[in-house]
Amino acid sequence: MLRIIYKIFISILLFFTFPCNFVQGSKLKAPLKQLFSHGKHANMFKKLDLHCYECHDFTVKSKAPGPLGRPVNERFLDVPKHACHRCHFSKNSPPRPQYCGTCHQQAFQLKPSNHLLDWDKRHGKFAQVQGMLCTKCHSPQTCDQCHARLDLVNPHVHPANYRYAHSVKARSDPQSCVVCHKRASFCQDCHFGERK
Amino acid sequence: MNKKYLALSFFFFIIFIIITTTQAYYTSETSASFGYYQDNEKSSHFPVYLYWNLNTTSHNDITTAVDVGVNNDAVYETWRFYIYHASTTIPLFEISKIQLGRQFIADGFEVGLLDGMATYLNWSENGGIVLTGGALHSVEQLSFSFDNQLYGLSAFQDFSFFTGRLGYFMNVREDKETLHLTHAAIAKSWDSLFWKPSILAKAQMNLEERDIEQTSADFQFSPWSPFQITLNFASQKRNHLMVDDAELIYSLFATSAQKTYGFSLNLLPHETTHFQLTSQLLLYDSPAKKDEEGLHERFIASWHPKDFFAINVTGGYLSSYGGHTWYSSLDFKKTIFRTLPLQFEVGAERIEKLNSIQMWAFHSRANILFPLSTRLSLKLLGEIERNHIFDIDAKAVVNVTYYL
Numbered sequence: 001m002l003r004i005i006y007k008i009f010i011s012i013l014l015f016f017t018f019p020c021n022f023v024q025g026s027k028l029k030a031p032l033k034q035l036f037s038h039g040k041h042a043n044m045f046k047k048l049d050l051h052c053y054e055c056h057d058f059t060v061k062s063k064a065p066g067p068l069g070r071p072v073n074e075r076f077l078d079v080p081k082h083a084c085h086r087c088h089f090s091k092n093s094p095p096r097p098q099y100c101g102t103c104h105q106q107a108f109q110l111k112p113s114n115h116l117l118d119w120d121k122r123h124g125k126f127a128q129v130q131g132m133l134c135t136k137c138h139s140p141q142t143c144d145q146c147h148a149r150l151d152l153v154n155p156h157v158h159p160a161n162y163r164y165a166h167s168v169k170a171r172s173d174p175q176s177c178v179v180c181h182k183r184a185s186f187c188q189d190c191h192f193g194e195r196k
Numbered sequence: 197m198n199k200k201y202l203a204l205s206f207f208f209f210i211i212f213i214i215i216t217t218t219q220a221y222y223t224s225e226t227s228a229s230f231g232y233y234q235d236n237e238k239s240s241h242f243p244v245y246l247y248w249n250l251n252t253t254s255h256n257d258i259t260t261a262v263d264v265g266v267n268n269d270a271v272y273e274t275w276r277f278y279i280y281h282a283s284t285t286i287p288l289f290e291i292s293k294i295q296l297g298r299q300f301i302a303d304g305f306e307v308g309l310l311d312g313m314a315t316y317l318n319w320s321e322n323g324g325i326v327l328t329g330g331a332l333h334s335v336e337q338l339s340f341s342f343d344n345q346l347y348g349l350s351a352f353q354d355f356s357f358f359t360g361r362l363g364y365f366m367n368v369r370e371d372k373e374t375l376h377l378t379h380a381a382i383a384k385s386w387d388s389l390f391w392k393p394s395i396l397a398k399a400q401m402n403l404e405e406r407d408i409e410q411t412s413a414d415f416q417f418s419p420w421s422p423f424q425i426t427l428n429f430a431s432q433k434r435n436h437l438m439v440d441d442a443e444l445i446y447s448l449f450a451t452s453a454q455k456t457y458g459f460s461l462n463l464l465p466h467e468t469t470h471f472q473l474t475s476q477l478l479l480y481d482s483p484a485k486k487d488e489e490g491l492h493e494r495f496i497a498s499w500h501p502k503d504f505f506a507i508n509v510t511g512g513y514l515s516s517y518g519g520h521t522w523y524s525s526l527d528f529k530k531t532i533f534r535t536l537p538l539q540f541e542v543g544a545e546r547i548e549k550l551n552s553i554q555m556w557a558f559h560s561r562a563n564i565l566f567p568l569s570t571r572l573s574l575k576l577l578g579e580i581e582r583n584h585i586f587d588i589d590a591k592a593v594v595n596v597t598y599y600l
Binding site: 004044047048049101105106107108109113114116117118121122124125126127128129130131132139140141143144147148149150151152153154159160161164165167168169170171172173174175177178179181182183184185186187 | 221229230231243245247249251255261263265267278280281283299300302303304305306307308309334335336337352359361381383394396398412414416424426428430432435438442443444445446448449450454456458459460462467468470472474475476477478480482488490491492493496498500502503514515516517518519520521523525541543545547549550555557558559561577579581583584585591593595
């Protein structure tokens with residue numbers, strides 16, 4: 001415990017020396033007009049029965065003066081900031097964080113501020129309380145990749161060489177094992193020689 | 197009985213396929229991985245993993261989500277079909293819905309797969325009730341089973357000053373007494389306050405024994421702009437809701453609740469740079485040694501200037517009654533030739549185990565993704581490990597993914 005307190009103290013001292021200019025946010029890779037193609041979306045809009053007014057707001061009154069003023073200023077035809085997300089971030093297109101980079105520069109910066117490097121250890125308790133927030137960015141199958149699939153070819157959870165030191169981890173944090181490995185036979189497969 | 201459920205699942209699977217042909221919108225991801233390795237008896241193995249992921253939306257807003265897999269390597273190297281997720285969601289009154297089928301649940305302290313129904317009755321965007329009913333399932337279960345049933349009700353509301361959640365679960369299991377558990381949680385972030393504190397606290401109580409089963413708390417704050425500090429605590433007894441033998445596995449190690457004290461110090465001097473020091477102390481009583489403790493300390497330095505350019509350096513120490521490990525790794529991600537994302541990792545680990553095995557373990561792995569078209573991608577992965585059993589343990593994997 002003393003070692004932990006010592007490390008905290010040293011780390012805080014070190015951190016005082018760094019500047020504080022941390023900002024969050026992400027810009028689009030190009031203006032929206034260049035990123036979006038009406039032609040490529042035409043078929044999908046037809047399928048989903050979407051009309052022009054679903055994205056473009058025609059209800060705004062023009063402030064152009066005089067009887068010859070245009071009924072609606074062209075700039076009002078610009079779509080609202082989050083119009084793309086109405087489809088691409090909804091049940092019509094289950095959200096997949098890896099697609100954010102299609103339009104956004106440095107899309108990884110769109111992560112919420114609590115998604116720090118140890119988020120894999122902390123996310124569970126938040127998902128159990130505020131699960132509706134997770135679904136804003138993650139599809140229903142996101143959890144399956146780590147929590148349901150037992151994939152020995154593409155392991156999502158354990159690092160390389162894990163099986164040779166897993167006993168150290170298991171004795172350190174037995175609760176973490178049983179989150180996924182629920183059958184005693186999983187241990188027996190190796191420890192009683194079924195798997196080599 | 198199992199054959200009946202298997203036939204039933206096959207029927208639903210066919211229904212899903214029919215549904216997809218009549219949907220307004222659907223996305224699909226099919227992925228196949230296959231590789232080769234030799235075990236320590238020089239026998240050759242050719243694992244094959246095939247996944248199919250499907251999301252559909254009909255004109256009347258009924259959505260379907262399917263995630264299934266076929267592989268020959270999960271447990272006994274025989275071909276098996278797994279349903280990880282297969283649910284249909286029917287909207288109710290615009291903001292409410294019923295979700296039927298196999299689905300992932302994360303509520304209270306529960307996390308896992310449920311074969312059944314979850315009804316979300318929302319009275320606003322920020323509040324509602326979740327009614328859950330069905331059988332708990334683990335992916336290691338190879339057949340449908342309704343031996344472990346879970347029924348619950350959970351109410352949540354996002355007030356202007358905090359988010360609250362209150363719930364109840366009843367667990368009905370063959371050969372065991374019915375469990376009645378209640379749980380409560382609060383979460384709040386004060387982004388406008390100077391320290392930007394954020395807190396989450398929750399607890400689960402066994403109503404019959406009037407005993408606290410599990411508690412968890414997480415407190416994060418930023419005393420100065422580039423720093424974030426996280427303190428967390430958890431006390432977890434054996435989770436009686438777990439399917440199969442999970443309780444047994446935990447009882448092999450522990451006879452008491454496991455208490456976890458965590459600390460994390462983060463420095464974010466720039467939007468692309470992140471340093472993190474975490475420390476975790478874990479305490480519990482074990483059958484072999486009365487008081488056991490685990491200690492896990494880790495340092496990560498991460499530099500992530502672009503979407504496909506990142507360098508992470510990790511070092512850590514883990515100790516328990518089982519032994520000690522010191523590990524380090526370097527992870528590098530970059531796009532080469534403008535379009536090919538390459539990921540490379542190299543690491544070394546010193547392991548000293550209770551059974552007197554002392555060794556160095558090394559690993560190196562790399563993968564490269566070839567986007568062959570907008571819908572088709574090919575990923576090649578190679579991995580080499582060296583440890584006390586294998587001089588060279590190599591694995592090569594080819595992964596083909598098709599998006600629809």
